[in-house]
Amino acid sequence: MAAAATTMSSHAQARKLSALKPGEVGVIERLRGRGYIVQRLYEMGLLEGHRVEMVRHAPFGGPVEICICDYHLSLRRDEADLVEIT
Amino acid sequence: MSFAHTPQVALVGNPNTGKTTLFNALTGLRHKVGNYPGVTVERKVGALQAGEFQTELVDLPGIYSLAAHSPDEMVAVDTIAWAHEFTQRPADLLLVILDASNLRRNLYLYSQLLEARRPIVVALTMLDVAESTGVKVDVDKLRERLRVPVVPVHAKKGVGIQELKDTIGQHLAHIAAQGHEAHLPPAHTVHTDAVYDALAQLGESFEAAGAPAPPDFVRLRMILDEDSYLLHMVDDATAQAVRPTIASLRKLLSAQRALPAIEAHARYTWITDLLAGVVEKPEKRVETHSDRIDDIITHRVWGAVIFVLIMTAIFQAIFTWSTPLMDFIETGLPMMLGDKVRASMAPGALSSLLADGIIGGVGGVLVFVPQIFVLFLFIAILEDCGYMARAAVLVDKLMSKIGLSGTSFIPMLSGFACAIPAIMSAQTIADKKDRMATILVIPLMSCSARLPIYVLLISAFVPATYVAGFLSLQSLVLMGMYAIGLVVAIPVAFLLKRTVLKGPSPTFVMELPSYKWPDPKTVLLSAWGQAKAFLVNAGTVILAVSIVVWALAYFPRSEDRNLEFETARQEVLAQNLSEEAEEEALHEVNAAEEAANINASFLAQMGKAVEPVFSPLGWDWKLSMSVLASFPAREIIIATLGTIYSVGSDADEESEGLRHALQQSTHPDGSPVFTIPVALSVMVFFALCMQCFATLAIMKKVTGTWKWPAFAFFYMTVLAYIGALLTSRIGSLFL
Numbered sequence: 001m002a003a004a005a006t007t008m009s010s011h012a013q014a015r016k017l018s019a020l021k022p023g024e025v026g027v028i029e030r031l032r033g034r035g036y037i038v039q040r041l042y043e044m045g046l047l048e049g050h051r052v053e054m055v056r057h058a059p060f061g062g063p064v065e066i067c068i069c070d071y072h073l074s075l076r077r078d079e080a081d082l083v084e085i086t
Numbered sequence: 087m088s089f090a091h092t093p094q095v096a097l098v099g100n101p102n103t104g105k106t107t108l109f110n111a112l113t114g115l116r117h118k119v120g121n122y123p124g125v126t127v128e129r130k131v132g133a134l135q136a137g138e139f140q141t142e143l144v145d146l147p148g149i150y151s152l153a154a155h156s157p158d159e160m161v162a163v164d165t166i167a168w169a170h171e172f173t174q175r176p177a178d179l180l181l182v183i184l185d186a187s188n189l190r191r192n193l194y195l196y197s198q199l200l201e202a203r204r205p206i207v208v209a210l211t212m213l214d215v216a217e218s219t220g221v222k223v224d225v226d227k228l229r230e231r232l233r234v235p236v237v238p239v240h241a242k243k244g245v246g247i248q249e250l251k252d253t254i255g256q257h258l259a260h261i262a263a264q265g266h267e268a269h270l271p272p273a274h275t276v277h278t279d280a281v282y283d284a285l286a287q288l289g290e291s292f293e294a295a296g297a298p299a300p301p302d303f304v305r306l307r308m309i310l311d312e313d314s315y316l317l318h319m320v321d322d323a324t325a326q327a328v329r330p331t332i333a334s335l336r337k338l339l340s341a342q343r344a345l346p347a348i349e350a351h352a353r354y355t356w357i358t359d360l361l362a363g364v365v366e367k368p369e370k371r372v373e374t375h376s377d378r379i380d381d382i383i384t385h386r387v388w389g390a391v392i393f394v395l396i397m398t399a400i401f402q403a404i405f406t407w408s409t410p411l412m413d414f415i416e417t418g419l420p421m422m423l424g425d426k427v428r429a430s431m432a433p434g435a436l437s438s439l440l441a442d443g444i445i446g447g448v449g450g451v452l453v454f455v456p457q458i459f460v461l462f463l464f465i466a467i468l469e470d471c472g473y474m475a476r477a478a479v480l481v482d483k484l485m486s487k488i489g490l491s492g493t494s495f496i497p498m499l500s501g502f503a504c505a506i507p508a509i510m511s512a513q514t515i516a517d518k519k520d521r522m523a524t525i526l527v528i529p530l531m532s533c534s535a536r537l538p539i540y541v542l543l544i545s546a547f548v549p550a551t552y553v554a555g556f557l558s559l560q561s562l563v564l565m566g567m568y569a570i571g572l573v574v575a576i577p578v579a580f581l582l583k584r585t586v587l588k589g590p591s592p593t594f595v596m597e598l599p600s601y602k603w604p605d606p607k608t609v610l611l612s613a614w615g616q617a618k619a620f621l622v623n624a625g626t627v628i629l630a631v632s633i634v635v636w637a638l639a640y641f642p643r644s645e646d647r648n649l650e651f652e653t654a655r656q657e658v659l660a661q662n663l664s665e666e667a668e669e670e671a672l673h674e675v676n677a678a679e680e681a682a683n684i685n686a687s688f689l690a691q692m693g694k695a696v697e698p699v700f701s702p703l704g705w706d707w708k709l710s711m712s713v714l715a716s717f718p719a720r721e722i723i724i725a726t727l728g729t730i731y732s733v734g735s736d737a738d739e740e741s742e743g744l745r746h747a748l749q750q751s752t753h754p755d756g757s758p759v760f761t762i763p764v765a766l767s768v769m770v771f772f773a774l775c776m777q778c779f780a781t782l783a784i785m786k787k788v789t790g791t792w793k794w795p796a797f798a799f800f801y802m803t804v805l806a807y808i809g810a811l812l813t814s815r816i817g818s819l820f821l
Binding site (some may be wrong): 059 | 187
């Protein structure tokens with residue numbers, strides 16, 4: 001029971017996009033920050049309610065590759081962390 | 087009604103949608119590349135015969151959105167429908183590319199284009215890619231929903247091209263008959279009333295300031311895009327007047343949601359409705375061949391290994407393929423022509439100008455065109471097949487350590503071909519400081535104009551042996567020369583980003599397109615375009631400098647000296663020697679004459695004046711002058727060396743080429759000028775030095791001031807001298 005409850009609460013809690021494991025799918029909860037970079041993320045299809053799949057993490061802490069709107073996008077972890085998912 | 091001018095069709099679309107391939111398929115070889123006035127954005131225009139109309143097809147930069155954060159987007163907005171600064175009138179027709187495998191995101195730009203209120207024809211590309219990912223697109227339904235002509239095309243195979251041309255022709259005929267207004271795509275009202283109210287208010291604000299209000303879609307961008315370039319396009323007084331309105335409208339609109347979220351949600355909601363029933367996707371993402379390739383290419387070990395292998399293969403190919411050409415340059419064309427001129431003309435200034443100045447100078451440079459073409463070919467292939475984006479991902483972490491991002495890597499790699507297109511492609515970097523830092527280190531990348539001097543000196547002075555049995559030592563040294571620029575660029579960028587260009591760590595967001603086989607036509611045209619630019623340069627700047635250098639090396643001639651050697655020749659002839667001995671004696675006199683002439687020349691006087699500066703490097707005056715003369719364009723060095731050494735060489739003797747002449751050249755004390763350390767120091771100097779007026783000019787254009795090009799010139803010249811000094815000194819300890 002306790003384990004199930006923990007899982008439930010962690011599901012409801014927003015986490016950062018870069019925390020997704022390869023192959024895992026999340027739904028975008030919100031985008032933090034402002035300015036050019038957030039606008040670009042929105043334009044590229046990273047918006048609230050959309051599904052995003054983690055494809056792979058680049059070696060040595062490099063950018064992460066995600067799949068959104070049928071295409072692959074590579075973004076640095078700092079940018080990925082602007083995106084919160086559930 | 088008909089067109090009062092050549093109808094203009096603007097080709098608009100996202101990057102990686104096959105835009106260039108389609109442009110080439112539609113226009114064939116008939117296109118011109120230029121610049122938009124005042125900005126360094128490439129303007130590519132081709133002739134397109136569409137039905138009865140001879141039209142101009144303008145290839146706009148590939149963009150994801152009309153949000154104008156970089157010069158590219160600013161030009162696109164203007165050409166599409168504003169016609170405020172970069173074009174005379176709005177495009178008569180927008181040819182919009184939609185990538186079938188990625189319709190959602192492609193329709194984002196499309197929905198912005200709808201607001202520009204111009205007639206639209208859609209070219210639907212990548213249907214085969216969509217199919218391979220299990221995505222089904224109902225083209226008829228899409229056409230029905232968009233209510234514009236939609237033509238599926240496969241440009242590489244030529245499928246749909248004729249139909250697309252016919253469709254454009256028919257559409258233009260309708261427009262000619264009934265006007266643009268009658269053939270607009272259906273209006274879509276995706277925004278909230280608040281947004282439309284804001285548009286109207288900004289319009290009024292423009293009119294109150296006594297200026298014509300820009301079209302709706304431009305005003306929308308002015309409101310929604312913070313730091314928009316578009317506001318810089320209206321005059322300062324008007325911009326000043328409307329700024330408060332924009333600020334209050336932004337505040338009003340963003341009360342509920344962030345500005346960019348408002349637009350994105352409005353458009354993507356429209357797209358979702360539009361695509362319902364049009365696109366059928368598999369439940370789970372299908373693993374494509376691109377995914378499988380990426381498992382290896384972006385692997386932590388294999389990715390790095392493949393990266394190094396690809397780079398090594400390129401340099402090996404350039405050097406191996408260049409050998410027959412090197413042989414040709416020495417025994418072939420320039421010498422043959424030079425000898426012909428000498429044989430058929432009376433000796434004197436004109437014959438010397440043609441044979442030594444022009445053929446010896448420009449000819450030597452021309453022969454490097456094939457190698458330069460090969461280098462550009464490799465870069466074009468890597469770009470077209472999709473590898474470049476992966477390379478950017480691989481190096482992003484490294485680049486972030488020096489304060490840049492993987493985005494800067496692609497312009498830097500293009501810098502290995504030529505700094506000018508590289509600086510132009512850096513224009514897509516959104517952050518000003520990152521863009522500037524990238525532009526300042528691009529000239530350190532060993533461009534193709536440095537290749538001739540590397541090839542010449544390496545083939546003359548580095549032994550043609552093999553390391554580990556298969557790696558040619560010569561090509562390893564060549565790779566080393568290319569590596570130097572890169573290695574030096576690291577601390578330079580690091581320092582720049584921490585001092586004069588201090589700013590936050592740059593962002594990195596890059597689409598990874600599906601891998602595809604490079605399109606031969608696209609790749610060849612791109613490589614040829616770059617090689618042609620090099621040729622044009624050879625025909626103008628290099629020709630001019632060659633003539634100046636020749637004149638400085640030829641003059642002044644003195645009558646007394648002529649007479650003296652003529653007397654010596656007569657004396658030889660009077661001796662009644664055997665034919666062989668006589669020839670040898672004459673040869674000696676001639677060589678002495680040439681040596682006397684060049685030692686008395688203006689060039690020698692200048693060279694001897696600057697010699698103290700370069701003598702710490704072990705360079706003689708001829709080499710020093712050659713290097714100085716090549717500051718306008720570094721590839722001139724070949725021409726200058728050719729000119730100086732052919733003026734100084736005996737015209738009657740069968741010449742064994744520049745390589746031989748360099749090997750034979752000596753200091754006054756008889757020791758050879760070109761020891762291996764000296765040859766290496768010359769190469770290092772060239773690797774690091776800013777010897778290119780064209781690059782300085784484009785830097786001025788991009789940055790708007792001479793401050794940055796002057797800075798680049800200064801820091802690179804200092805680096806070059808120090809680098810050459812260290813190479814020469816340290817090298818002579820070991821070699």
